[in-house]
Amino acid sequence: MLATMPKSGTTWLKALTFSIVNRNNHSVDESPLLFSNPHYLVPFLEIYLYKDGNIPDIDSMPCPRILATHLPYQFLPSSILDCSNCRIIYLCRNPLDVFTSVLQFLLQNGRISSPSMSIDVPFEQFCQGIHPYGPFWDHCLGYWDASLKNPQKVLFLKYEDLKKDINSSVKKIADFLGYPFSAEEEEAGLVEEIAMLCSFENLKNLDCNKEGEIKAAFRAKHSSFFRKAEVGDWVNVLTPSMANRLEKLFQEKLGESGLTLEFNSK
Numbered sequence: 001m002l003a004t005m006p007k008s009g010t011t012w013l014k015a016l017t018f019s020i021v022n023r024n025n026h027s028v029d030e031s032p033l034l035f036s037n038p039h040y041l042v043p044f045l046e047i048y049l050y051k052d053g054n055i056p057d058i059d060s061m062p063c064p065r066i067l068a069t070h071l072p073y074q075f076l077p078s079s080i081l082d083c084s085n086c087r088i089i090y091l092c093r094n095p096l097d098v099f100t101s102v103l104q105f106l107l108q109n110g111r112i113s114s115p116s117m118s119i120d121v122p123f124e125q126f127c128q129g130i131h132p133y134g135p136f137w138d139h140c141l142g143y144w145d146a147s148l149k150n151p152q153k154v155l156f157l158k159y160e161d162l163k164k165d166i167n168s169s170v171k172k173i174a175d176f177l178g179y180p181f182s183a184e185e186e187e188a189g190l191v192e193e194i195a196m197l198c199s200f201e202n203l204k205n206l207d208c209n210k211e212g213e214i215k216a217a218f219r220a221k222h223s224s225f226f227r228k229a230e231v232g233d234w235v236n237v238l239t240p241s242m243a244n245r246l247e248k249l250f251q252e253k254l255g256e257s258g259l260t261l262e263f264n265s266k
């Protein structure tokens with residue numbers, strides 16, 4: 001189960017995990033990712049599979065099953081938490097960039113109308129925890145605490161760490177899921193090949209991601225899932241005082257949890 005707050009790099013995590021787990025089924029040259037947006041290969045539970053009261057036949061889906069969710073940890077059913085060997089990967093991103101990315105995504109998909117609209121109201125709401133899937137800090141803390149209590153079950157990753165060293169992150173995901181790379185695979189450069197396949201530059205320029213749209217909570221252009229992929233792009237949207245306010249708020253909310261988020265990446 002891949003869990004994220006929207007705009008934390010879900011699309012990337014889906015592409016990576018799909019490629020790692022299915023590497024014996026498809027060579028990188030023939031990857032379904034070359035023809036399909038990652039969201040079709042790893043469907044969301046609540047946005048797609050269980051939408052509108054639908055009850056999917058999960059058992060009939062081929063193994064290994066990779067599914068995704070934006071739900072907070074506290075909302076996951078016990079079938080995931082207690083009754084199965086399901087492993088969970090959580091990808092966290094710094095909240096300044098997430099806030100910025102959400103705004104741009106809504107803009108690109110016509111959900112907010114003017115590029116010059118004031119961000120004061122959405123920013124205030126974000127600070128108050130009024131956000132899709134709940135307060136950001138509760139979302140990441142739920143998965144953080146679970147990863148400390150049960151590291152075999154929950155792997156906590158940060159977008160910024162993936163950006164810094166994707167090859168180590170690919171190996172970490174593979175090890176966690178029980179699909180470690182063999183020495184031969186590493187020697188043959190498979191880790192790097194998967195990282196390249198799933199890179200922003202590669203995925204963004206594929207026809208399947210340049211064209212078309214997906215019907216999720218609303219119609220979203222495939223291209224809108226690939227915008228800039230930069231750490232620290234928030235400087236173009238938020239004022240320093242907004243950033244300071246969020247940093248202080250998060251220091252307070254994360255408290256003694258041990259979780260740190262990168263605020264000053266630029």
Ligand code: A3P
Binds near residue numbers: 006010011101200228
């Ligand atoms: P930006 O809006 O900052 O560019 P999600 O997949 O959770 O919707 O998150 C989307 C964010 O992840 C966007 O950030 C997008 O550009 C970035 N992203 C998408 N694919 C990526 C990839 N392969 N590598 C790194 N970042 C990626």
